[in-house]
Structure formats: C-alpha cells, structure tokens
Amino acid sequence: MAQKLYISTSPHVHGGDSIEKNMHWVITALLPAFIASVIIFGIGALIVTATSVLSCMLFEWLINRYLLKRSSSTLGDGSAIITGMLLAFNLPSNIPLYMVVMGSLVAIGIGKMAFGGLGNNPFNPALVGRVFLLVSFPSRMTSWPVPHQMLAYSDAVTAATPLGLMGYQNDSLPSYLDMFLGNTGGSLGETCALALLIGLVILLWRKVITWHIPVSILLTVAVLTGIMWLVNPVTYADPLTHLLSGGLMLGSIFMATDYVTSPMTKNGMVWYGIGIGFLTVIIRLFGSYPEGMSFAILIMNAVTPLINNWCKPKRFGLTEK
Amino acid sequence: MNTFTIGGVHPQANKLTEDRKTETAPLPVQAVFPLSQHIGAPAVPCVQKGDRVLVGTKIAEPGGFMSACIHSSVSGKVAKIDTIVDASGLRKPAVFIDVEGDEWEPSIDRSDRLVLQCNMSREEIVERIKACGIVGMGGACFPTHVKLCPPKDCAIDTLIVNAVECEPYLTADHRLMLECPDQIIIGIKIILKVLGIDRAVIGIEENKPDAIAVMRSKTSMVSGIEVMPLRMKYPQGGEKQLIEAVTGRQVPPPPALPANVGCVVQNVGTVYAIYEAVMKNKPLFERIVTVTGKSVKNPCNLKVRMGTPVSQLIEYAGGMPEDTGKLISGGPMMGRPLLDDTAPVVKGTSGLLMLPEKDAARKEERNCIRCAKCVSACPMGLEPYLLATVSQSQEWDVAEEGMIMSCIECGCCQTTCPSNRPLLDWVRLGKNRVGGIIRARNAKK
Numbered sequence: 199m200a201q202k203l204y205i206s207t208s209p210h211v212h213g214g215d216s217i218e219k220n221m222h223w224v225i226t227a228l229l230p231a232f233i234a235s236v237i238i239f240g241i242g243a244l245i246v247t248a249t250s251v252l253s254c255m256l257f258e259w260l261i262n263r264y265l266l267k268r269s270s271s272t273l274g275d276g277s278a279i280i281t282g283m284l285l286a287f288n289l290p291s292n293i294p295l296y297m298v299v300m301g302s303l304v305a306i307g308i309g310k311m312a313f314g315g316l317g318n319n320p321f322n323p324a325l326v327g328r329v330f331l332l333v334s335f336p337s338r339m340t341s342w343p344v345p346h347q348m349l350a351y352s353d354a355v356t357a358a359t360p361l362g363l364m365g366y367q368n369d370s371l372p373s374y375l376d377m378f379l380g381n382t383g384g385s386l387g388e389t390c391a392l393a394l395l396i397g398l399v400i401l402l403w404r405k406v407i408t409w410h411i412p413v414s415i416l417l418t419v420a421v422l423t424g425i426m427w428l429v430n431p432v433t434y435a436d437p438l439t440h441l442l443s444g445g446l447m448l449g450s451i452f453m454a455t456d457y458v459t460s461p462m463t464k465n466g467m468v469w470y471g472i473g474i475g476f477l478t479v480i481i482r483l484f485g486s487y488p489e490g491m492s493f494a495i496l497i498m499n500a501v502t503p504l505i506n507n508w509c510k511p512k513r514f515g516l517t518e519k
Numbered sequence: 520m521n522t523f524t525i526g527g528v529h530p531q532a533n534k535l536t537e538d539r540k541t542e543t544a545p546l547p548v549q550a551v552f553p554l555s556q557h558i559g560a561p562a563v564p565c566v567q568k569g570d571r572v573l574v575g576t577k578i579a580e581p582g583g584f585m586s587a588c589i590h591s592s593v594s595g596k597v598a599k600i601d602t603i604v605d606a607s608g609l610r611k612p613a614v615f616i617d618v619e620g621d622e623w624e625p626s627i628d629r630s631d632r633l634v635l636q637c638n639m640s641r642e643e644i645v646e647r648i649k650a651c652g653i654v655g656m657g658g659a660c661f662p663t664h665v666k667l668c669p670p671k672d673c674a675i676d677t678l679i680v681n682a683v684e685c686e687p688y689l690t691a692d693h694r695l696m697l698e699c700p701d702q703i704i705i706g707i708k709i710i711l712k713v714l715g716i717d718r719a720v721i722g723i724e725e726n727k728p729d730a731i732a733v734m735r736s737k738t739s740m741v742s743g744i745e746v747m748p749l750r751m752k753y754p755q756g757g758e759k760q761l762i763e764a765v766t767g768r769q770v771p772p773p774p775a776l777p778a779n780v781g782c783v784v785q786n787v788g789t790v791y792a793i794y795e796a797v798m799k800n801k802p803l804f805e806r807i808v809t810v811t812g813k814s815v816k817n818p819c820n821l822k823v824r825m826g827t828p829v830s831q832l833i834e835y836a837g838g839m840p841e842d843t844g845k846l847i848s849g850g851p852m853m854g855r856p857l858l859d860d861t862a863p864v865v866k867g868t869s870g871l872l873m874l875p876e877k878d879a880a881r882k883e884e885r886n887c888i889r890c891a892k893c894v895s896a897c898p899m900g901l902e903p904y905l906l907a908t909v910s911q912s913q914e915w916d917v918a919e920e921g922m923i924m925s926c927i928e929c930g931c932c933q934t935t936c937p938s939n940r941p942l943l944d945w946v947r948l949g950k951n952r953v954g955g956i957i958r959a960r961n962a963k964k
Contacts, residue, residue, distance in 0.1 A: 201839060201841075201843050201844075203843070203844065203845055203846050203856070203857070203858070203859070204844050204845045204856065204876075204879045204880065204881075205608070205845075205856045205858060206845075206856060206881060206941075206944075207855075207856070207943065207944055207947065208849075208851075208852060208853050208854055208855070208856075208928070208930050208943070209851065209852045209853070209930030209933050209934050209943065210845055210847055210851045210852070210854065210856070210872075210874055210878075210879060211530065211687070211851040211852070211874070211878055211934060212881075212882065212933075212934050212936075212939065213528065213530065213934045213935055215892070215935060215936070215937040216882075216937050216938075216939075217885060217888055217937050217938060219937065220888075220890065220937055314886075315886065316886055316888060317885075317886030317887050317888045317889065317938075318886065408895070457888045457889050457890040457891070458888055458889050459889075460889075460891075461891075462889060462891040462894050462902060462904065462905075463891070463894055463902070464895070467891075510902070511525075511894055511897070511900045511901070511902065512525065512900050513772070513899070513900040513901070513922055513925065514525055514759065514763075514769055514770075514772075514898065514899040514900045514925065515759070515769040515770050515771040515772050515775070515925075516771065516772060516900075516922075517771075
C-alpha cells in the first residue's frame, strides 16, 4: 500500500460551510441597502462608506500585524468589511471623515481586536464605534441631510428625521411609502426599509441567520408601540411608523443578528429579540435620545452570556417539569 | 412524511453503488477473527493452534453476559492465536485461520429454499440467535440475544426495523432489501414471535423508492408489518432518532433504553441474519459490505466472509485510487479510520470507503464565531460548542450538567461548523472522562 493515510476520528467529511461564506453572504445582503443609500444620499454615502470600510480594514491589519504580532492576516474573513459597512450605515452621510476614521478605530480596536478578534468580542463592534461617535459628537451625529442632494457632501442641507418629529409634529411625518423606500432623513444605510428587507430575504435564503431575532424584535416593537398608540394616538406614533423609522430595520436584521454577540439557542434568541424591542421602545418613547436601537442592542449584547446560561435547547427525551 | 424533530443535517448522499447487484467476494488466503467484534466482553477462543475448522465452526465462546460467540467463515487450519490492529486502531487478540478448500458444517442448510415455518419456541429461538453469534449489524454490534430480552418491566409494543441507511455512500442494507425481501419478512415474523407482539414498522428513507416499493409489495398481504417512508435527514438511522421518527416517542436520556418507550430496534441486516440463523442454522460469518469511493474504479456491494482482509476487497474494486487520503471502515459520518489495508472484515463492517485526500484533509481550525449552527444541528438538543469548550478546559461538572452523556457521536456539529472546529473530538474526550466519573460515583454508592 503506497498511500499515506490520514487518521482522525469521525466525521470524516465536512459540509463545506466556512466563516468566509457566511461573511460574504452578509456583505451581499448589505449591498441593496448600500445601493439605496447612494441613490438617496448621493456621493456623501459613497465617501463615508468607502472611508469606513477602508479604515476598518487598515486598522484590523495594523493591529494584527504590529500589536498582536500575528503572522496571518484576518482580513480575508470579511468581518472587517462588514463592520465598516455597518458603521457607515449608522452615520449621517455628511459626517466629517476624521470622525469616520475615529469611529472605525474604536470599532475595530476597542470593539473587536482588544478582545482577541472575531469570535471573542462581547459587543457588536460597529455599534461600539457608533455609540462612541454619538456620545462624543452628539450634534454632528444627529443632524441628518435631506435626501436627494446627489453631489452634496459636507455642505448638505439637514433636517429633522421622522423619529425627531415624533411626539412633536406627528402630522408632518412623511408618508409610509416614502419611509418604506427611504426618502427621509436619517443615517445613510437605515432609511430604505425595502432594501434592508431584501437583505433579510438573502440572509434567510442562504441560512446565514434564522428568523428568530429580527422577527421577535420587530413584533415586540409593533406590539408595544401599538399599545401606546391605542392608549394615546395624539402623542404616540402608530406602530407602522415606528417599524419604518430610525435604525430599527437595520439593527434588527444586520446588527442584532451578529453571530458573535447574540445568543446560541433559538429560545434565547427570542428573549434577546424581545429585550431589544422592549428597550428600543422605552428609549424611543421615554428617553432623551430619539432613537434607542444601538443602546438596546449593546445592552442585550451584555446580557447574552446570561441568556446562554438560562436558555438551553430542548433536550432530546427530557420532558419539561 | 415522518422524520425526527430536533436538529439533523443533510450530507451529500453519494450512493454510488445503489444499482450494483451484490457480488460474492473471493475467499481469502488467511482469515483473521478479532475476538472483540461486539459491544461487551471479548469472546474467548475455543480452538487451538493446529485445529481443523469448517465453515461455521464455532471458534470463540461468549466472554460474559454481554458478549457474543464467533464462528469461522472458512475451512482450514488454525494458524495461530495472535494480535492484529483492527478498525479501532488498537492491537487486539485474534484467531488466524489458513484457508483450505470450502467445506461447510453439515448442520447448515445451504439451499436457496425459503423456509417459511418456524416451530421453535421463543426460548429456543433466542438460544439459537445467541449460538449463532448474531450482533447488531448497523455498526454498534450490540449482541442481539441481549436486545431481544428487554427488561421484564417494559411493555414492548413495536418492533422497528432500521432500514434507513442514512450514512452517505453505504448501500448494503438497500441492496439486501432488493435482493432478499422474503427472508427479511420471515426474519421480522421470527422477532415478533420472540417479543410476543404483533406490530413491526420498517423505516426506510425516501431516497430508496425501489426498496420501499419492494417491501410494500411483500408486506401488503401481511398484517402487522408496515413500511414507513421517512423524510431524508441524517442521523435518522440513529436508534433514538428512528424511534421518534416512527412512533413520535423520545427515549429519555441515559441510562434509559428504547425498551422504556416500548420499542425494540433491529437493523435490517440483523433481521436477515436472524432468518438465516433460525431457519437455516447458519451462524453469522458473512455479510454485505459496500466498497466505494468517488475515485474507485469499480465501486460494488460484496458478500464477504468475515475475516477477509480489506486489501482483498480493495483489489476486487479495482485497487486503491491514487488520490486516496483516508480509508474508512463504515460511512463518512460515523465510520472508523483504518491505519492500513490489513484490517479484517468483522461483523460491524458495513462499508469500506476510500475518501479522496481533498475530502479527507481537515481544514485549519479557527475561532468559534458563535454562529450557533452546531446547536441547531445537534439531534440530541445539546450545545456542542459549549461541551467542546468545557472538555478542553476540563470542567467535567459543567459537561455533565450539559448532558454530554446524551451525545450519540453522529458528527452533525462538526460537519456544520464554519470554523472547522474538531467539536466531536473534544466531546468524545469529555464523554469518556465524565462517563468514568459517573461510574466511579455509582460504584461508591
């Protein structure tokens, strides 16, 4: 017998799934929202996204090479690209570039690499970067350009967003169709619900994520805001407006579903989703920030290890007591 | 269509040999019979060097209650009692027999005649099955006479015949159903008689429509035997998964047995062996082995005498392909890797798979990205990522609490893992240690 044989225990074959495949499908799923952002916010969206993605990749490479002194690059797994895209999607399209670069450094450096890289970070890196920018530069982070100024970047005219109007001028809210298509002010990747839902379909079709997290978040928000709206329709906006405004769609489809920072079991995912939905509604309706999605996800990220301890999968053959 | 409810994966079926009629493999020059071919105590040899044996002569007695006897598959002279590296990778005692001619024990009925009538009592049947050395032929090799005597306090109501063959590549059970359906039906009737029940279900995955059709036509006139097509999903051939797919009942965690939910499961190959033992007085000394692989020149199903070295089967199938990276006894999901081609065919050898190097090589292990795909894939509802981690850090109490002993080692978690983590390697290690701790604790009580 001439051949040398491998000796290792079963299983002897692998299904062929890989980190890269999953990440590449997430990037693909983000593309509709990216295209929509360029159509809606013009060149500003392109500049901010490109800067964010490139600086995220650069920082990951630098930290890997010079701080962690690892020989192999982790850029190939695509997670830095996703962090860059998601960070950009959470920024207004007229934000100064140095802020984007700072946000990328915090996202990759503190949010991810400080914990040891992909797989070890307790918080969603893009959100860490975003919240850092939000608390450091509150005014630049909350003045959103009016859509369709294709060639404007830092000189873009800004206006209030639907969430900013809520509670004050409910009658001047944009139409559902405009909100669904994204013709409103807001962070550059969050406004077009249609594009984000296409992304959701791609993620579900490729089995990158399951329905549990996005559906439980959206349902919780719909139910809670629906109750408030029924109680007082003058002060509180209707559930559909809530679902279509702010970062809810982007957060529940792409940020809350981040593998590393979300629970491991199906029932845990549902509780996590309910928690995010609940906190989002509380912050939106009663907090001083108009949008609460980022904070809600980060808080639930922190709870994830506890959820993993509490929510065990349904064991085979074990009847509930 | 029925299937089990928790987890499961869909590996590529690669049933290359499903249309190949079973051929008879040539006799070996020397046959080797390892003394532990079954779960439980190794058998004790009852022949000595120089003894002459016939085909079907008993060469080893059961070594305890949980054990089985072993018969020679060839006629000739006992060359030596020595050790050989078998499919477990360990050196184990074995009986070596030099083949001379092909002379059978006269008590064996070698005719093709179908024997329909069984006049033996239940006890006589069980005794015959034990004397013929029948063990489960799906791979676990559990002594069949033990399985047919379930604890008295369990009310058995269903016999499940495992014809799922969910392991990719393997087609031995599939061919058996196409070629010997009548014998299988009689075998089922014998087992029903032993168990004293009147309901049997043959579970077959839907990717074998011809086998489903054949078994349906044979059972249409027989009351009490039902053919149940099952939706394809690995590991449906796992005993617990099959019981759930067929009856909807879940066997509680160990130490509970299938009998606790009223079921006895027998592999279809075992059923055939029971027919031959009871009706033809033929001990278990040959079986169908699927010799296969994507680059194999002539993949085939072979009727092989036990003890034949696998090198001979490889030769029959056209030699080992150039690109072979792994030689596996069994299927790609749960089979055992062979060190070389000298290992003999034993009672549990359902297939011989030559896996190309590109499929066999493990990819580089990466960080766990906590994608939870292993949790979704686990058919026992466990958390493989957690069990692997705590086994690595030797937190045996956490592993036990995480029900590591429920793991059936199907490998779903590891084939699903996008980070190529050797999850099952670690879980196996953890199971081993936790099992030892539990046994030590029970011994103290």
